[in-house]
Amino acid sequence: MQAKYLGLELASPIIVSSSPYTSTVRNIEQCAANGAGAVVLKSIFEEQILHHAAALDAVSDSAYGDADVYLQRYLGEDYKAGFLRLVGEARECTGLPVIASINCVADSSDWIEYASMMARAGASALELNIFIQPTEVHTGARELEQRYAAIVERVVKAVGIPVSIKLPMRLTNVFSLSNQLLGRGARGVVFFNRFFEPDVNIEQMAFVESSPYSEAAELRNVLRTAAICSAVLPQLDLAVSTGVHDGEAAVKALLCGAHAVQVCTALHKNGFGAIAEMNEFIDRWAERQGFGSLEEFRGRLNFKSDTSSVFQRVQYMKYFPSEAW
DSSP, rough: OOOOTTTEEEEEEEEEEEEEEGGGHHHHHHHTTTTTTEEEEEOOEEHHHHHHHHHHHHHHOOTTTOOOOOOOOHHHHHHHHHHHHHHHHHHHHHOEEEEEEEEEESSSHHHHHHHHHHHTTSSSSSEEOOOOOOOOOTOOOHHHHHHHHHHHHHHHHHHHSOOEEOOOOOOOOOHHHHHHHTTTOOEEEEEEEEEOOOEEEETEEEEEOOOOOOOGGGGGGHHHHHHHHHHHTSEEEEEESOOSHHHHHHHHHHHHOOOOOOOHHHHHHHHHHHHHHHHHHHHHHHHHHTTTSGGGGTTTSTTOOOOOOOHOSSSSSSSSSGGGO
C-alpha cells in the first residue's frame, strides 16, 4: 500500500529504521526485496569517531602532542566516507528512498558538516537524532528545547532535502517542541528514539548493558501521542518507531495518524521477511475494511476524530480488582 512521508513517494509505509539491517548494501537490498518503502541508514555517530580516536591515542607512542587531533580527523574522514559511499550505492542498487541518519553528541558545527555531506551524496531525506542528556539542575526544559530547535534550524538552512527529527520520549511537552521544530523548517518527527538504557548489576555494583530491542507492549507509549500530534500538527509528517513488531501494530499507528512506521526489532526476531508479512497484513486488513488507500483510514483515530473517554483518560480508575482496594 503506497504512502507519502517527508514528501517522498513510498511503495509501502514500512520503513526499516537505523540499524545493522541498513548498514550494508546487501542488507538494504534485502529490505527492498521484501517490500520496504524506504530505509533509514545506520546512524553516523560523532561519538564513535571521538571514542575510537581517543582509544588509539591512548596506546600511541607518538611524540607529537597533536596526535589525537590528527587521529580524530583521519578517522572521522574515513568513517564519514564509508557512509557517503553507502548512500550512493544503496540508491543505485535498490531505487529505495534513502534517509540518512546523524547522531551527534553536542550542538556543534558537526551537525552542519555531516548533514551537508549526506545531502550532497544523494540522500532523499535526513533524520536527526537529538538528545541532550541533562545532568545538572540549573538548565530548564525551555533552554534545552531551544537548543534542539537551534540545531534543527541550522541543519535545515544548510541542506535542500527534507529533515525529520527522531525525538526522545522524555520531554515535558512533545507537541510544543514539535511545533517549534516545524517553525524552524522541520518536515517531520519520529516518535520515539530508543536510547541505550543501562541496567545495574547488584553483585558487581556497576552499570551494565541491557537489551537494545523493543517490546511489543511499548507501542502503547506512542499511540495516544501520535494520535494527538497528527491532529494538532497536521503539517508535520509523523513516523512511529517504538514497538512496531507486526502488521497489526503498523495498522494501529496508521489509524492514529502516522504516515509511516519504522521497524527494527521485528527484523531481528523474524528476518527480512517480516516486512513482507506486515505489508500483506495491512493490505488484507484494508481490503476487509473496505479501504482502497492508506489515506482513507490514516488518522481515523486521531485526537479530532475520537472523543471517547478512553482516549482522554490518563489515570487508572476502575481496572484493578475490587479486592485490591
